[in-house]
Amino acid sequence: MFAPSQSQNNNLANNKSNNDNEGFCLDANQNVFVRVKCDFCDNDAKFACARCEASWSCCELHGSYHQLPGACAPFKVCRSNAVGRYVIANRDIKAGEILASENPLIVGPNQESKPICLGCLAEIDVSYLCERCGYPMCDKDCSNSPEHLQECEILRRGPRPNFSNDSINTEAYHCILPLRVLLLQNQDVSRLLLQFMDHREGREGSDYWKTSQKFVVDHLRETLKFDQFSQDDIHRIIGILEVNSFELHSYGNSGYRGVFGVGSLLSHACSANAKILFGKEPPFASKLMATTDIAAGEEIVTSYLDPLQSTLKRRNLLKTGWKFECICQRCLDPTELNTHLGAFFCPRCTANTQKTSIIQPTQAGELICPDCLYQVQTDEYLQLMDKFSEKIKYTSTEERYNVDSWLELIQEADKYFPKTHQVHQEISRWLVPILCRGYSKTFADFPIDQVILKLALARRYLNLLDKVEPGLTRNRVKTIFEVVDVTLFLIQDKLNTGCKISNQDVSEFYGTETNMDNIITDLSKNIDEMIFIFIKLGAHSGFEVWISQQIPILKQRLNLIKNSL
Incomplete structure (x- = not known):
């Protein structure tokens, strides 16, 4: 064009x-x-x-x-001294619109990874090693692929690296993506990559600066004799990749990342309005999609990390990984848009008076009890959160489908955190899909108090998503399904008793004052929203496919309830 x-x-x-x-x-x-x-x-x-x-x-x-x-494309690129380049909408944009379609400028393995093919980036074992450089590959075809041949000529100059099927290689993959940038022949791609910021001032002297000095700069220049680029040149490329790459796919202990011409221009916001839908196969064609409506003149932003983390955790990760202090609306609001993700019980009040005074982190990150004025040290609080994060990680890995383990973890978390806290919300993310579900079982086969708990957890989690991950997301469509499915069951279960449903009945199991007309309207909107999200995002996992198949059944159940009222 x-x-x-x-x-x-x-x-x-x-x-x-x-x-x-x-x-x-x-x-x-x-x-x-x-x-x-x-x-x-x-x-x-x-x-x-x-x-x-x-x-x-x-x-x-x-x-x-x-x-x-x-x-x-409905955007334009702007520049400022503070953030460099950024992207704004040049017209009103509707949720679900595709803003850009692009392949990554450069793509390669994560810095540390289990064996991954340098040709197609598939997760592999070490049964086949490139005959020249010794890196694991799928087969001879991948080892002779254009993606690998040029770098192979450099890598073969050094000793053959050691790889194992069962362990993460912490050395050999650091140099691959920087080397691919340095070997680029396409000047249009190179010129675009060099436009990105590398935040050298924030990175210099950091732990990864030392790691990259050893495994990238010194390895390329001294071990591999690839010395036509200066140390500063290589550090600049490392910085551009560290600051502007997205992880396109993770296999768990391995994965690959890339930089995009448009997607990597987007600034971060802790409540975003756009998302990159990454391609999973070469050439990794990806799309940038608006997840919410965006007004003309509004900045188009995405989230660089999990938006379901509290401000103290997010800001620490952003400072460490991307070298900036986030000043988005959510970070500047001590209540985090009224989600209270970081609020916790004062340990002194709890121990001395059994009073559940709540400490709300201030904008400056201070943790002071409003009642007894006791100040909790930030490191102490973060260590407590890390302890629960490890427990959640262990349970999700080793006991993922053990409902009792998750319920016990909720009871333990109740000692330290209100129900709105990040820890409770993380538990809900794992527990809600498995609670009151089992092979050939329906909700009627489980205790009614567990069914009502499932609805309460799902609704609380959905309220959080409304504020920190709004719009078209997979988290949202799965959580909406849980809310609709359980609500329809509880209404039908009450109708099956032959009793008329009062507003008090629906308010009790819904957890808020409401009436049947409002619930029916909300359920209808929820089902339409699920259909729209699946149209835009597709159904990828087995659970998502199953949910998409349940939508016509949900509509039938809703219509039956309407007709019986």
């Missing part, structure tokens, strides 16, 4: 065959040519979009980011 513009008005270029005019456009008001830069790099522009005549590029690749099938 990109071609030299033929327009001579509206401040657009009269693109002539003479290269001397490249990078200039005619200012109709002043009747002079002014320099125009590419939207995505600092090069002079050569092409204007022939459709909208409002976007400029220096090459076909950079111009492709402005193109969607039959339309122009």
Whole structure:
């Protein structure tokens, strides 16, 4: 769609065959040519979009980011001294719209990983090693693939690395993605990558700086004799990758990451409005999708980490990994948009008076009890959270389907945290899908108090998602299903007794004051939302496929209830 513009008005270029005019456009008001830069790099522009005549590029690749099938991309790239480049909507955008379709500029294995093929990036064992460099590969075809051949010529200069099927290699994979960037032949890709910030000031002297010095810089320059790039050059590439890469896929103990021309431009927000849908097979074609409605002029943002973590945890991770202090609306609100994810019981009040005074972290991160004024040390609080995170990790790994283990963990968490806390919400994420479910069983086969608990956990978790992970997400569609499924059962169970359902009845099991008309309306909207999310995201896991198959049944159950009221 990109071609030299033929327009001579509206401040657009009269693109002539003479290269001397490249990078200039005619200012109709002043009747002079002014320099125009590419939207995505600092090069002079050569092409204007022939459709909208409002976007400029220096090459076909950079111009492709402005193109969607039959339309122009609904965003523009802006620049500021504070954050560098960022992206804003140039028109109103609806949730579910695709904003960009792109392949990663560069892709490769995570820094530390179990064996992974350097050709197709599949998870593998060590039964086949590249004959030249000794890295694990799927087979000879992958070892001779274009993705690997060039780097192989460099890697073969060093000693063969040691790999095991059962352990994570903490050394050999660090250098792969930086080496791939340094070996790039496509200057349009290289130029785009070098536009990204590397945050050297924040990284220098850090633990990973020392690790990358040993396993990337020194390994490439000294061990492999790949010394045509300076230490500073290599550290810059490492920084660009560390700050701007996304993990495209994780196998658990292995995975791969990549940098995107558009997706990696997005700033972080702890409650995002867009998400990258990563491709899982080469060339890893991915889409940037709006997860909520976005107004014209609003910044398009994504989340770099799990948004279900509390502010103290998120800000620490962002400072460590991405070298910035987040000042989004959620981080500046001590209540975290009224989610209270970080609030916990004062240990002194609990021990001395049995009073459940709640400590709410301040904007500055201080942890002071409003009643006894006792100040909890941040490290002490984070250690407590880490202890529960380890317990959740163990239970999800070793006892994932053991409901009693999860219920015991809830009882233990109750001693330290209100029900709104991150720890309780993490437990709900794992427990809700398995609670009151079993082979050939229905909700009627379980104690009614457990069924009501399942609804309470699901509704509380959904309320959290409304604020910190709004819009079109897989978390949301699965949680909505649980709420609808249990609510329909409880209503039908009451109707089966022959009793009329009062507003008090529905308010009791719904956990808030409401009435039947409101619940029926909400359930209908919930089902429509589930359909819309699956249309936009698809159903990938077995559980998601099963949920999508249950939607027509949910609609039938809802209609039966409507007809019986």
